[in-house]
Amino acid sequence: MKVVAVNGSPRKNGNTYSALNYLEKIFNKNGIEFEIIHVGNSLIHGCTGCLTCRKTKDETCVFKEDLVNDAIQVMKEADGLILGSPVYFSDIPGTMKSFLDRAFYVSTANDNFFRHKVGASIAAVRRSGGIPTYDNLNKYLLYSEMLVVGANYWNVIHGRLPGEVLLDEEGLQMLDTLGNNMVWTLKMVKESKISKPKHVKKHYFSFIRD
Numbered sequence: 135m136k137v138v139a140v141n142g143s144p145r146k147n148g149n150t151y152s153a154l155n156y157l158e159k160i161f162n163k164n165g166i167e168f169e170i171i172h173v174g175n176s177l178i179h180g181c182t183g184c185l186t187c188r189k190t191k192d193e194t195c196v197f198k199e200d201l202v203n204d205a206i207q208v209m210k211e212a213d214g215l216i217l218g219s220p221v222y223f224s225d226i227p228g229t230m231k232s233f234l235d236r237a238f239y240v241s242t243a244n245d246n247f248f249r250h251k252v253g254a255s256i257a258a259v260r261r262s263g264g265i266p267t268y269d270n271l272n273k274y275l276l277y278s279e280m281l282v283v284g285a286n287y288w289n290v291i292h293g294r295l296p297g298e299v300l301l302d303e304e305g306l307q308m309l310d311t312l313g314n315n316m317v318w319t320l321k322m323v324k325e326s327k328i329s330k331p332k333h334v335k336k337h338y339f340s341f342i343r344d
């Protein structure tokens with residue numbers, strides 16, 4: 135089994151990375167592979183709403199120059215996904231948001247291939263804005279019908295300078311809980327003999343009546 139984490143921080147080895155790296159040890163101890171895709175330190179085009187991905191249905195975004203299409207395939211092969219992000223102005227930083235909009239829209243346009251993966255979000259923050267960021271990260275997972283795993287608190291970890299989150303003892307316990315809950319959920323999904331619900335074509339209703 136494999137878990138893929140997306141690091142939305144422009145600081146490759148910052149607090150988001152420290153939190154993901156902490157989780158990596160739990161997965162490795164349980165025989166689960168782990169890979170981090172560094173997104174925040176890259177140049178990533180925003181979604182332009184061209185809807186080409188819905189027409190071609192070839193699992194790609196029309197913008198081919200950045201890492202998004204490669205990352206989509208790595209995420210597609212994973213059993214679990216973690217979205218890790220720093221907090222910028224109480225929300226997801228722009229580069230990470232561009233990545234998530236495109237990757238998750240491509241998945242949705244292709245019968246939602248992220249569906250039923252095990253997922254979790256983590257926000258790294260100095261002081262405040264962690265909860266809206268965490269909520270907004272979870273929206274991508276929940277929209278994709280993923281099995282979103284929780285911990286003993288909402289997954290917000292505190293620190294300013296790189297590595298400071300490792301001093302957040304309550305945050306580390308939360309990561310332990312999250313990692314162990316994810317391992318358990320991944321194993322349950324793998325061993326389950328219960329068939330998954332069928333995919334239904336999404337119904338769009340625009341609220342406009344004439």
Ligand SMILES: Cc1cc2nc3c(=O)[nH]c(=O)nc-3n(C[C@H](O)[C@H](O)[C@H](O)COP(=O)(O)O)c2cc1C
Nearest residue numbers: 143148149150220221222223224260261262293294
């Ligand atoms: C542009 C910018 C905006 C930020 N906005 C917030 C904020 O709204 N609330 C907060 O508590 N910290 C804020 N921070 C601090 C970061 O969230 C904090 O340093 C976090 O640990 C960074 O994670 P990273 O090391 O993974 O990049 C901001 C930092 C930057 C550079």
